[in-house]
Every structure is written in C-alpha cells, then in structure tokens.
Amino acid sequence: MNKAALGRLAKEVRKDYDLSEDVPFDPFHWSDENGIPFISLRDFTADEAAMRRFLEEKPHVWSAALLRDGRRSLVIYNPERSGERIRSDLTHEVAHFEAEHDPSPAWTGADSSCGGTSKAQEKEAEELAGALLVPQEKAKIAVIKGIAPLVVANRYQVSIEMATWRMKMSGGYAILERSRRKWGKTG
Ligand SMILES: [Zn+2]
Known part of the structure; x- marks a missing residue:
C-alpha cells in the first residue's frame, strides 16, 4: 500500500471506532474492541529473571512484541516506556493488524523497528501508525x-x-x- 492508501485506511479505522480527527488514538480501546489483549510485561511473566532483564537492566531495548499462537494473538508491551511511547508502540502493532500483515511474530526494538516482518511491511506499519496517531x-x-x-x-x-x-x-x-x-x- 502506498502512502495515500495507508492514509485512507487510517481514516477508515478512526471512523470505525467513532474517533473524530481531533482526538488521540487509543490503542487500548482498539484492543478491547478486537479482543486482542495488550498486556504489560509486568502482568505477563512470572519469570523474575526475564522481568528484571527487560524492566531494569534493559528497559530501552524493546518496546512491544506481537505473539501469535495459532489463531490467537496478543501483544506484550514494555510498561517502563513513557505513556506517549507506549501509545506509539502499540499503535504500530495495531497497524500490522489493520494492514493484514503476515502472521509472523514480530519483536519491536527500542527504535520501533520490528524484527520479524519484512521491511516493506515495517514501512507500512510505521506510516499507518503515524496516520492513526x-x-x-x-x-x-x-x-x-x-x-x-x-x-x-x-x-x-x-x-x-x-x-x-x-x-x-x-x-x-x-x-x-x-x-x-x-x-x-x-x-
Ligand atoms: Zn512492526
């Protein structure tokens, strides 16, 4: 999809959720509506070592991760980032869903680059997330x-x-x- 098409898609998505163009995009609302849970890492893992690594030693290393198990999906996000960053990180994942990208698990780095999908899809997600936000x-x-x-x-x-x-x-x-x-x- 080119930039214009992604812009139109962003408009449609905002419309679907009754959002005027003047209000912030809320990825948690999208999550509720679509039954795709967005879960803080803090609530996701009981693994102390993993938690410490992500939240204390390397809080900047990653922002969000999309996990798929068969037909179910969920997104885990890093609660240590600022509210603005979390909104962007999660909207990036929303964009992957809305653009119907391949269901490969995609780890998102601190620079907001996903690891698991193609460059073209990352560019689309970046553009679509920007247009949603x-x-x-x-x-x-x-x-x-x-x-x-x-x-x-x-x-x-x-x-x-x-x-x-x-x-x-x-x-x-x-x-x-x-x-x-x-x-x-x-x-
Ligand atoms: Zn991505």
Missing part, C-alpha cells in the same frame, strides 16, 4: 497555522518527535512556502 490533514493544518509541534504532541498524546515527523510529512511546509513566495512574505 496524527491524521495527515490535521498535521498539515497545524503547519499552515503555525501551531508548534509541542501543541500537536499534547493534543494527540504523542512524543514531540512523532508530532514533528507527522507535520514534516504532511505537505504543509510546501504549501506554506508557496504562499509565502506568492505574497512576498519572509520568515
């Missing part, structure tokens, strides 16, 4: 209106990096540049 039209309008990434980040409960990336990819800066040139404004 910060709708493209809204990112574009924010750029044109001169709204700061911090404000966008707060509205959608995402990191400033995510808001900045979505605004940069929205096409808003090109529109802004054209209108500045047309009207001879600088700065």
Whole structure:
C-alpha cells in the first residue's frame, strides 16, 4: 500500500471506532474492541529473571512484541516506556493488524523497528501508525497555522518527535512556502 492508501485506511479505522480527527488514538480501546489483549510485561511473566532483564537492566531495548499462537494473538508491551511511547508502540502493532500483515511474530526494538516482518511491511506499519496517531490533514493544518509541534504532541498524546515527523510529512511546509513566495512574505 502506498502512502495515500495507508492514509485512507487510517481514516477508515478512526471512523470505525467513532474517533473524530481531533482526538488521540487509543490503542487500548482498539484492543478491547478486537479482543486482542495488550498486556504489560509486568502482568505477563512470572519469570523474575526475564522481568528484571527487560524492566531494569534493559528497559530501552524493546518496546512491544506481537505473539501469535495459532489463531490467537496478543501483544506484550514494555510498561517502563513513557505513556506517549507506549501509545506509539502499540499503535504500530495495531497497524500490522489493520494492514493484514503476515502472521509472523514480530519483536519491536527500542527504535520501533520490528524484527520479524519484512521491511516493506515495517514501512507500512510505521506510516499507518503515524496516520492513526496524527491524521495527515490535521498535521498539515497545524503547519499552515503555525501551531508548534509541542501543541500537536499534547493534543494527540504523542512524543514531540512523532508530532514533528507527522507535520514534516504532511505537505504543509510546501504549501506554506508557496504562499509565502506568492505574497512576498519572509520568515
Ligand atoms: Zn512492526
């Protein structure tokens, strides 16, 4: 799927869950609606050593993991990351489901790269998750209106990096540049 198709899919998914384009995307709500549990590692494993390794020694090493057992799926996430990161990590996994990607277990690293799926699918999941978290039209309008990434980040409960990336990819800066040139404004 290209970027436009992924953008349309993101719009449809938001619509399916009655989310207006102005509110944050809540992956836990998606999880409830779809019967695919999102479980904190803290509640998942009773293995003390594994828990210590993930949560204390290397909390930054991974963000989320998609586990499949036959037809059942579940997602485990790292509760030590910030609320914004957890939202992004889990929305990335939502994107894999919504894009109907191959059912291979995918471990997600701290840099939000999954280990188990193809590069093309990772790019799709990244783009779709971004579009779910910060709708493209809204990112574009924010750029044109001169709204700061911090404000966008707060509205959608995402990191400033995510808001900045979505605004940069929205096409808003090109529109802004054209209108500045047309009207001879600088700065
Ligand atoms: Zn992935």
